[in-house]
Amino acid sequence: MATVVLTLLGTDRAGLVSAVSQLITERGGSWERSQMAHLAGTFAGIVEIDVPSAQVDALVSGVEALGSQGLRVSVERSGEAPPASTEGHRMSLHLVGADRPGIVAEVSALLARHGVNLEELSTQVVEAPMAGGTLFEADAVAVVPDSADTTALRSALEALANELMVDLDLHEGS
Template identity: 55%
Template sequence: MATFTLTCIGDDRPGLVSDLSAPIHAHGASWNRSQMARLGGKFAGILLLDVPDAKADDLVAALSALDDVGLHVTLERTDVPVNEPALRINLELLGADRAGIVAEISAALAGRGVSIEELVTDVREAPMAGGRLFEATAVLGASATTSTDDLRAMLEALADELMVEIHLSDATGPGPAASSSSA
């Protein structure tokens, strides 16, 4: 079985997911996991799929041909076993929108050897306060040797600098493990 990570982007229109799913189904592939959204008039997505080895090359060709209907598809074979992180931590962030929040948080996490497994962000109008709010939710992955107390302290200090609220919780259980407020 071959595993692929696929990205796609095209002008948003009815039928794009159907155009994408038809060759996946026709080649006996399994649509495993995906995240897709309309962003700035474009439809963009990422998905993980499995296909029988004997049909992998034909599927790649069929998906590449979707350029003809306005959907650009890129595939990367990802059969390589991945070491799963020992710790998973949910992160929620909310604060006034400004440039650099993701860059600073992601650099600090990378410096601690913590990966971002999932990231969803949005900017919305701030009710009653005016301005815009930036919000992010993420699932973080870390090794068993990662000190959650040190990670929490580092993120609390960074939250104070960025003037945002960050809440952490165990990804396997409910309830925040730590939080910090804006300064």
């Protein structure tokens, strides 16, 4: 089996996910993981697929043909699925606070300085209940290298949270 990652972007419409999943099934593939959203009137999605190696070209051709229906598709052929990384441990992070520009940039830069890889990141801006204004929320799963000083990382994240005036919850594991 080969692993293929599809990135999909275009005008949202009913049946879009069905069309992609049908192509995957017709080629003997398996839909493994995905993240999809409706963002600013646009459908955006990323899908990891396992498919028989002999069917990769046919799958790619079928998915690219969806471009005629207003869907931009990017295909990354990953070959064999890599083994899960064992060099590090997972940490989950939940952040919430008043929305302002730069939160993701500052948090991700701090993580990068500590050699931490963001494996998953989900963000949203929501109306603040009773207070007015908007809140920024982020949930992430990060892989912290075994060589990292987790005490220093936690301290740096907590200091940044105070500076940004956001609440931050950190938990080992995902």
